[in-house]
Amino acid sequence: MRIISRRCLIKLGLLGGLASGLGCGGRFGNALALPTPAETEGPFYPVNDQADKDADLTHIDGHGDSALGQYILISGRITDVAGHPLAEAMIAIWQADANGRYHHPLDSNPAPADANFQGWAIISSDDDGFFRFKTVMPGAYPATQTWTRPPHIHFKIAKQGYATLITQMYFPDQELNTTDLLLNRKSPTERSAMIAKNAGQQGNWVIYEYNVILDLLHQ
Numbered sequence: 001m002r003i004i005s006r007r008c009l010i011k012l013g014l015l016g017g018l019a020s021g022l023g024c025g026g027r028f029g030n031a032l033a034l035p036t037p038a039e040t041e042g043p044f045y046p047v048n049d050q051a052d053k054d055a056d057l058t059h060i061d062g063h064g065d066s067a068l069g070q071y072i073l074i075s076g077r078i079t080d081v082a083g084h085p086l087a088e089a090m091i092a093i094w095q096a097d098a099n100g101r102y103h104h105p106l107d108s109n110p111a112p113a114d115a116n117f118q119g120w121a122i123i124s125s126d127d128d129g130f131f132r133f134k135t136v137m138p139g140a141y142p143a144t145q146t147w148t149r150p151p152h153i154h155f156k157i158a159k160q161g162y163a164t165l166i167t168q169m170y171f172p173d174q175e176l177n178t179t180d181l182l183l184n185r186k187s188p189t190e191r192s193a194m195i196a197k198n199a200g201q202q203g204n205w206v207i208y209e210y211n212v213i214l215d216l217l218h219q
């Protein structure tokens with residue numbers, strides 16, 4: 001995690017009272033963390049409501065079968081730039097299924113859609129800022145004829161008093177990460193913050209850790 005103290009000084013100028021509340025006031029050496037980088041929302045933010053939007057995207061209520069693909073568990077913590085956990089942040093998640101298809105009317109990918117994959121979810125962080133959800137490893141999909149997006153999960157995270165974050169989470173050890181036009185616009189430090197960490201395996205589930213830092217609400 002990159003630590004910056006200069007931001008603290010900037011906050012003092014822009015947001016005096018709030019920066020003081022974060023422990024910056026009078027302590028210029030106190031370091032704040034870099035917020036998680038934002039990324040484009042993309043064209044597939046969910047537009048159709050659905051009954052099941054819980055934290056298990058591998059199964060839709062009422063379906064006899066579960067989703068196709070490698071089952072994964074994503075867990076992490078949401079904090080502010082000073083490291084305070086953020087409880088009850090709203091976390092919207094959307095991603096392609098294992099075939100690389102979104103459950104979205106504008107997705108023109110000819111790959112077959114997995115009717116048993118939930119597609120998107122809305123969850124919240126707990127009292128200590130932690131969240132977790134079960135899903136499948138998203139498939140890579142063609143963004144253009146010459147550009148294939150690596151597996152990724154879209155996030156929109158909102159918490160009153162903080163800047164709403166729209167970003168994309170990537171997976172480690174994915175060859176397509178090295179050629180992705182979006183990820184490679186980021187600095188090495190930003191890329192590192194956007195790529196989840198492999199946290200082992202439990203049975204058939206591969207576990208990833210993805211921590212998120214929300215920025216202060218800019219005026």
Ligand SMILES: [Fe+2]
Pocket residue numbers: 042044096149152154
């Ligand atoms: Fe996407």
